[in-house]
Amino acid sequence: MPPSLQNMPGPYFGEFGGRWVPEALIAALDDLSDAYASAKTDPAFQAELAELHRSYSGRPSILTEVPRFAAHAGGVRIILKREDLNHTGSHKINNVLGQALLTKRIGKTRVIAETGAGQHGVASATAAALFDLDCVVYMGEEDTRRQALNVARMKLLGATVVPVTSGSRTLKDAINEALRDWVTNVETTNYLFGTAAGPHPFPELVRDFQRIIGVEAREQVLALTGRLPDAVLACVGGGSNAIGIFDAFLDDADVRLLGLEAGGDGVESGRHASSITGGAPGVLHGARSFLLQDEDGQTKESHSISAGLDYPGVGPEHSYLASIGRAQYEPVTDAEAMEALRLLSRTEGIIPAIESAHALAGALRLGRELAAQGREDAILLVNLSGRGDKDVATAARWFDLVDADADLTEGGAQ
């Protein structure tokens, strides 16, 4: 039997991962690693987290089979893992509750976070409110416009939102600014990193806090269908929802794992956020992984209609899983994602986040391929990582659902 791929420890995943950070952060990363190592085996910590899942965020999240949607995917079975139903509207709460508990454990009183779509920022602001921590969220200025409603949510929860005006003014630059804050204030501050990327221990730690998605889903699919799914699909920006649902299936060799990257206008156009499909190995934000870069190693700007996937890097464990062929990664264009968003809304009454719609578009594509091979009995498990409330303004503009001069509450007219 090959060695298990589940629960892989950092700092390295094959040649990926590590700690490519300033020395000033090493002590804090070591403290966090030590605190996490002791929390991991501390029944009291695990019990507190489990109780928060049960009575605060609403776990376990349910499965929903979507036959009317699946009819457009060649008639295969499609089952959604409903992380969109969590408190705060996405899988991000799973990670921040764990990290907020760790923050208390290491005695820090202030947390910082980066956010793209605002989902992680909202989750962080929520956990900070719950645990009485000061909270500063860094968000690219461009994203504060795209996701104005989430900015208001964070402020309502008591967080300070700092619009980042450097670089491309999106998620990548928000992480840069958060890292600068952390270097400066590391003695009082913990960085609630939002995705399974960054320096060790974040890829391992965030994956561990998200792996409950796959652990639940694997049992639930078995109970519902009597067997494992043929494929598990998830969108990949940094990759936390994807690694969260993949981990429990890594040793099930017959279960195909498919990560859907943001293809923007198409990878061939150069305007995309498909780090694995269209990037090359390098170092960004503390880890060696695939990233979008030019010949001189300058990070290239990513492009996606989805703020949460609009990131030129990806978590190192995904780079590793791609390198050994255990998971495949494919791009989904803005247009494909928006069509999948419309279709799920119309056929099933569920408006997904644009991020998650990339995974749905992947399911439509894969379902049709499998059906063409006579595999209509295939079961596809899709991680519906977030709900689409935050994206209504973007969708309204995309589908031309409002008068051109209407000022939508989210983001306003652009």
Place this chain on the structure above:
Amino acid sequence: MSATARRISELRAEGRPALIGYLPVGFPTVDGSLRAARALVEAGADILEIGVPYSDPVMDGSTIQAAAVRALDGGVRLTDLFRVVEGVADLGAPALVMTYFNPVLRYGVERFAADLASAGGAGLITPDLIPEEASEWISAADAHGLDKVFLVAPSSTDARLASTAAASRGFVYAASTMGVTGERATVGPRAAELVARTRAAGAENVCVGLGVSRAEQAAEVGAYADGVIVGSAFVRPLLEASSEDEGIAAMAAVARSIAGGVRAARTGGAA
């Protein structure tokens, strides 16, 4: 011995610390950065630190970020870096390159080391590379006789100070404070303590950077450090000037003032 370490020990024999001046390549233009670097040495910098503008400079404050954006928007490339390093090689001031590590990885670590050595560069300062991740760079640097300047911070443990000092050649870069580059009103007391701890951990030369921007600060830091590293205070006049000539003249004036501070560091009075 490395050229950088030799220069620092010569200056030590003269009774003063080194002034190490940072300027990014390609800012305001490639030729302008070459002229500025030459002017900086003429104004009293003993060692040059040529910065590679990078898209994601997490250790830099707003001044150096702004210069990097201007340089990258102007189309600066790594080939320009080697040209500028070559262009200052005749000045007698060792030229170190300060770079985030991804450009080096992308260029090829061995190829970068070879091209830097043949351009006459002294070595690299690597703000986001810790010795544990640096085995490829350490081998290449050793093969080409280049300096390896790693950083230490007030948060570094004694064990890490020792391993970082052991991995470094040229000097150890002590970050004066927890934070990013930029001018500060005061250099805190933690810098002196860090220099003492780093020496006790085995470092021969310890130079202090982050926040030094005036002659009095340079004198204060130079009283205990082997070198005083100044960046943002030299970059800001270049950012604010309305012409390249004006910017270089203003930068040189700042440099002469700080060089005076460095020369007064161990004589009891500030310049």
